Amino acid sequence: xxxxxxxxxxxxxxxxxxxxxxxxxxxxxxxxxxxxxxxxxxxxxxxxxxxxxxxxxxxxxxxxxxxxxxxxxxxxxxxxxxxxxxxxxxxxxxxxxxxxxxxxxxxxxxxxxxxxxxxxxxxxxxxxxxxxxxxxxxxxxxxxxxxxxxxxxxxxxxxxxxxxxxxxxxxxxxxxxxxxxxxxxxxxxxxxxxxxxxxxxxxxxxxxxxxxxxxxxxxxxxxxxxxxxxxxxxxxxxxxxxxx
Amino acid sequence: xxxxxxxxxxxxxxxxxxxxxxxxxxxxxxxxxxxxxxxxxxxxxxxxxxxxxxxxxxxxxxxxxxxxxxxxxxxxxxxxxxxxxxxxxxxxxxxxxxxxxxxxxxxxxxxxxxxxxxxxxxxxxxxxxxxxxxxxxxxxxxxxxxxxxxxxxxxxxxxxxxxxxxxxxxxxxxxxxxxxxxxxxxxxxxxxxxxxxxxxxxxxxxxxxxxxxxxxxxxxxxxxxxxxxxxxxxx
Amino acid sequence: xxxxxxxxxxxxxxxxxxxxxxxxxxxxxxxxxxxxxxxxxxxxxxxxxxxxxxxxxxxxxxxxxxxxxxxxxxxxxxxxxxxxxxxxxxxxxxxxxxxxxxxxxxxxxxxxxxxxxxxxxxxxxxxxxxxxxxxxxxxxxxxxxxxxxxxxxxxxxxxxxxxxxxxxxxxxxxxxxxxxxxxxxxxxxxxxxxxxxxxxxxxxxxxxxxxxxxxxxxxxxxxxxxxxxxxxxxxxxxxxxxxxxxxxxxxxxxxxxxxxxxxxxxxxxxxxxxxxxxxxxxxxxxxxxxxxxxxxxxxxxxxxxxxxxxxxxxxxxxxxxxxxxxxxxxxxxxxxxxxxxxxxxxxxxxxxxxxxxxxxxxxxxxxxxxxxxxxxxxxxxxxxxxxxxx
Ligand SMILES: Nc1ncnc2c1ncn2[C@@H]1O[C@H](COP(=O)(O)OP(=O)(O)O)[C@@H](O)[C@H]1O
Ligand SMILES: [Mg+2]
Numbered sequence: 062x063x064x065x066x067x068x069x070x071x072x073x074x075x076x077x078x079x080x081x082x083x084x085x086x087x088x089x090x091x092x093x094x095x096x097x098x099x100x101x102x103x104x105x106x107x108x109x110x111x112x113x114x115x116x117x118x119x120x121x122x123x124x125x126x127x128x129x130x131x132x133x134x135x136x137x138x139x140x141x142x143x144x145x146x147x148x149x150x151x152x153x154x155x156x157x158x159x160x161x162x163x164x165x166x167x168x169x170x171x172x173x174x175x176x177x178x179x180x181x182x183x184x185x186x187x188x189x190x191x192x193x194x195x196x197x198x199x200x201x202x203x204x205x206x207x208x209x210x211x212x213x214x215x216x217x218x219x220x221x222x223x224x225x226x227x228x229x230x231x232x233x234x235x236x237x238x239x240x241x242x243x244x245x246x247x248x249x250x251x252x253x254x255x256x257x258x259x260x261x262x263x264x265x266x267x268x269x270x271x272x273x274x275x276x277x278x279x280x281x282x283x284x285x286x287x288x289x290x291x292x293x294x295x296x297x298x299x300x301x302x303x304x305x
Numbered sequence: 306x307x308x309x310x311x312x313x314x315x316x317x318x319x320x321x322x323x324x325x326x327x328x329x330x331x332x333x334x335x336x337x338x339x340x341x342x343x344x345x346x347x348x349x350x351x352x353x354x355x356x357x358x359x360x361x362x363x364x365x366x367x368x369x370x371x372x373x374x375x376x377x378x379x380x381x382x383x384x385x386x387x388x389x390x391x392x393x394x395x396x397x398x399x400x401x402x403x404x405x406x407x408x409x410x411x412x413x414x415x416x417x418x419x420x421x422x423x424x425x426x427x428x429x430x431x432x433x434x435x436x437x438x439x440x441x442x443x444x445x446x447x448x449x450x451x452x453x454x455x456x457x458x459x460x461x462x463x464x465x466x467x468x469x470x471x472x473x474x475x476x477x478x479x480x481x482x483x484x485x486x487x488x489x490x491x492x493x494x495x496x497x498x499x500x501x502x503x504x505x506x507x508x509x510x511x512x513x514x515x516x517x518x519x520x521x522x523x524x525x526x527x528x529x530x531x532x533x534x535x536x537x538x539x540x
Numbered sequence: 541x542x543x544x545x546x547x548x549x550x551x552x553x554x555x556x557x558x559x560x561x562x563x564x565x566x567x568x569x570x571x572x573x574x575x576x577x578x579x580x581x582x583x584x585x586x587x588x589x590x591x592x593x594x595x596x597x598x599x600x601x602x603x604x605x606x607x608x609x610x611x612x613x614x615x616x617x618x619x620x621x622x623x624x625x626x627x628x629x630x631x632x633x634x635x636x637x638x639x640x641x642x643x644x645x646x647x648x649x650x651x652x653x654x655x656x657x658x659x660x661x662x663x664x665x666x667x668x669x670x671x672x673x674x675x676x677x678x679x680x681x682x683x684x685x686x687x688x689x690x691x692x693x694x695x696x697x698x699x700x701x702x703x704x705x706x707x708x709x710x711x712x713x714x715x716x717x718x719x720x721x722x723x724x725x726x727x728x729x730x731x732x733x734x735x736x737x738x739x740x741x742x743x744x745x746x747x748x749x750x751x752x753x754x755x756x757x758x759x760x761x762x763x764x765x766x767x768x769x770x771x772x773x774x775x776x777x778x779x780x781x782x783x784x785x786x787x788x789x790x791x792x793x794x795x796x797x798x799x800x801x802x803x804x805x806x807x808x809x810x811x812x813x814x815x816x817x818x819x820x821x822x823x824x825x826x827x828x829x830x831x832x833x834x835x836x837x838x839x840x841x842x843x844x845x846x847x848x849x850x851x852x853x854x855x856x857x858x859x860x861x862x863x864x865x866x867x868x869x870x871x872x873x874x875x876x877x878x879x880x881x882x883x884x885x886x887x888x889x890x891x892x893x894x895x896x897x898x899x900x901x902x903x904x905x906x907x908x909x910x911x912x913x914x915x916x917x918x919x920x921x922x923x924x925x926x927x928x929x930x
Binding site (some may be wrong): 165167214217218219220221222240243244246248272274275276277 | 609641644646647648649699701703704706707708709710711712
Binding site for chain 3 (some may be wrong): 358363364383384388389390391392396398400402404405406407413415416419441463505
């Protein structure tokens with residue numbers, strides 16, 4: 062899921078081979094997001110202290126406002142569905158046959174025990190609205206040339222006061238992101254790898270997301286299948302779809 | 306004329322035995338006047354104890370009428386019969402039936418506890434009774450420390466302490482040797498004379514018969530002989 | 541009167557059997573009083589400790605605050621008016637700011653509650669003085685239980701992450717400057733104490749607090765936007781837990797009491813059977829059957845009086861001794877108990893407790909004595925005299 066958001070937030074599909082300033086780069090990252098529909102089947106691999114769990118899900122999304130996720134495995138989570146419409150989030154659990162709307166503090170809970178909270182999935186403000194960005198250098202990551210962008214919050218309710226994003230200079234996709242506390246302490250790190258061309262777009266198939274204060278390997282998202290601009294029937298993004 | 310204090314008319318007492326009934330007293334009539342020293346004599350099983358129990362209101366007639374001090378035994382409630390025994394009737398048993406946890410004094414005193422007497426009055430009555438039987442030196446003893454004869458003397462004191470009209474003594478000497486038997490009989494005879502107390506014995510002891518003024522012979526629940534004795538030891 | 545006199549005569553006359561019954565019953569009795577006394581003593585101690593360490597003479601809460609719902613903490617902070625400030629200055633109130641955070645001891649993740657408090661406060665027993673040392677470091681104080689759960693000691697540094705009033709993440713290292721020992725788990729478990737200004741600055745909540753603890757000299761009055769919570773409210777849940785503990789103990793007490801009562805019942809049945817001849821004699825002497833039932837009931841019931849006396853003989857010195865040395869609670873160390881628990885508990889025996897126990901034992905002993913004694917009223921005197929009843 063984070064993958065979903067991260068990608069909708071960060072992935073830029075319009076390639077522009079000219080060097081640009083940070084704002085322009087981010088604008089490109091933000092641009093066109095709303096029109097894109099995606100259907101992604103993915104595995105979320107949660108590395109715990111003792112065991113590793115894999116949660117498989119299928120997600121439908123339209124822009125950043127609407128998304129619908131259905132969990133397919135393991136057995137315990139199977140049939141659980143999640144609907145996000147703008148800033149509202151509902152979860153349907155088949156064991157209780159109930160739909161509940163998550164609000165306030167519940168959103169800070171971890172998603173299925175991963176390093177991600179629901180809140181992380183809910184942030185859909187554009188980075189350019191929340192942060193002042195500048196390019197602070199270039200770096201080669203895994204043989205790819207990247208710009209390093211430093212983002213500093215300009216609104217006071219950003220969860221992360223600072224961010225650093227490494228963006229592939231040719232493909233315009235982020236390869237790495239770091240999130241910082243107000244004090245400058247590194248909190249979280251996202252690494253995007255296995256970049257492949259799908260339907261004419263460069264796309265990272267694997268994202269590792271890690272809480273840097275905690276030991277462990279974090280949580281991996283691995284895309285098994287992705288469809289761009291597929292037609293998604295409107296009823297998918299309705300509460301009725303949760304119970305089906 | 307002499308005052309009749311017990312009258313028995315056509316008394317029948319039946320006991321259920323299995324599915325049938327056993328007739329213990331069969332159409333028995335008799336009467337007693339105040340101051341008698343009488344005995345029911347007869348073989349074991351002839352109905353002596355049964356008759357004494359009915360007179361003492363411990364049991365009730367199956368048929369017939371028994372009047373004790375003008376009260377009909379059949380008509381008495383539990384409370385009334387308890388009161389009759391408490392005020393007017395003393396019992397003496399073959400096995401003494403003393404209360405083992407009490408001292409001699411307390412055993413005698415017990416008979417008075419149900420009556421409203423002041424402490425000093427009660428004490429005097431108890432000491433008098435114990436003096437009649439000659440046991441003033443053993444008042445603190447427990448029954449287990451006494452001989453059979455002494456126990457029976459305590460029982461006599463207990464039955465006499467409330468100065469009842471009637472004393473019913475069921476085989477009082479059966480467990481005593483002859484010396485003790487004579488001793489207690491003499492004691493009772495003396496009380497009979499001095500206090501005009503009516504004594505009715507149930508016995509088949511020859512020694513007892515020597516003291517009796519009247520012998521009523523029972524056989525199979527019937528009176529077979531009822532005779533006054535003129536020349537017995539009491540003369 | 542007669543019945544009571546007779547009862548004791550007969551009971552004492554019965555010797556060993558009576559004393560066996562009385563001894564067992566006295567155990568039930570002493571245990572009942574002891575256990576409840578212990579719980580009451582514990583209760584009093586807990587209340588006292590909780591008051592001294594945590595609740596003071598009542599607290600003013602932010603309206604949203606619910607101590608059992610951590611999610612309310614985020615919104616439970618409010619400014620302190622001048623009125624409140626002056627009470628604080630007079631040491632009649634001590635403000636506490638509460639925030640939620642995540643601690644990362646040894647790379648683990650652990651939810652913690654941060655509490656900001658004035659180091660110079662005197663209202664609570666908390667040794668906040670330790671926090672008055674200022675330096676570049678952010679000093680923190682934790683309780684022993686918390687130190688154990690974090691596996692940390694004085695001088696260790698701990699990384700904590702929290703979100704300020706706007707929800708922005710922040711993180712920094714704090715240094716444990718003191719580990720205090722406290723009998724009240726609720727002021728220790730999961731909590732890290734900081735200086736009030738430090739936490740206010742961390743949260744961006746200048747001059748704000750979550751609750752105000754009232755001290756002895758505080759003259760009660762209301763403050764706008766603050767809700768007063770009195771002792772009864774603050775200690776209600778503790779009372780409930782203690783009541784539950786009391787209930788738990790009743791099983792053992794009831795069991796012991798039942799054993800004793802069965803013994804009495806048994807003794808009664810046996811004694812009525814064996815003393816038929818005596819019963820017959822009583823009837824011949826003119827006692828009514830109901831008087832006899834009374835005598836035997838009182839006799840059985842009198843076990844309880846003897847038990848109370850016997851219990852007093854060894855119980856009172858025992859209780860006095862226990863109250864001098866206390867009941868060591870060392871074995872509970874390391875156990876997860878959610879009640880304040882001192883090193884030793886000093887039982888408290890109220891008159892009410894003793895009276896209720898006596899009444900309970902006497903009544904129950906009388907009832908079990910009465911049940912078999914009813915049989916007497918169905919006896920035929922002649923059968924009783926012959927001793928032929930089955
Ligand atoms: N409660 C009873 N039930 C049945 N039979 C009884 C009962 N009491 C006495 N009997 C019988 O009645 C008869 C008379 O008994 P009892 O009056 O005791 O004789 P005694 O005293 O002359 O030896 C005996 O045969 C005895 O077995
Ligand atoms: Mg006989």
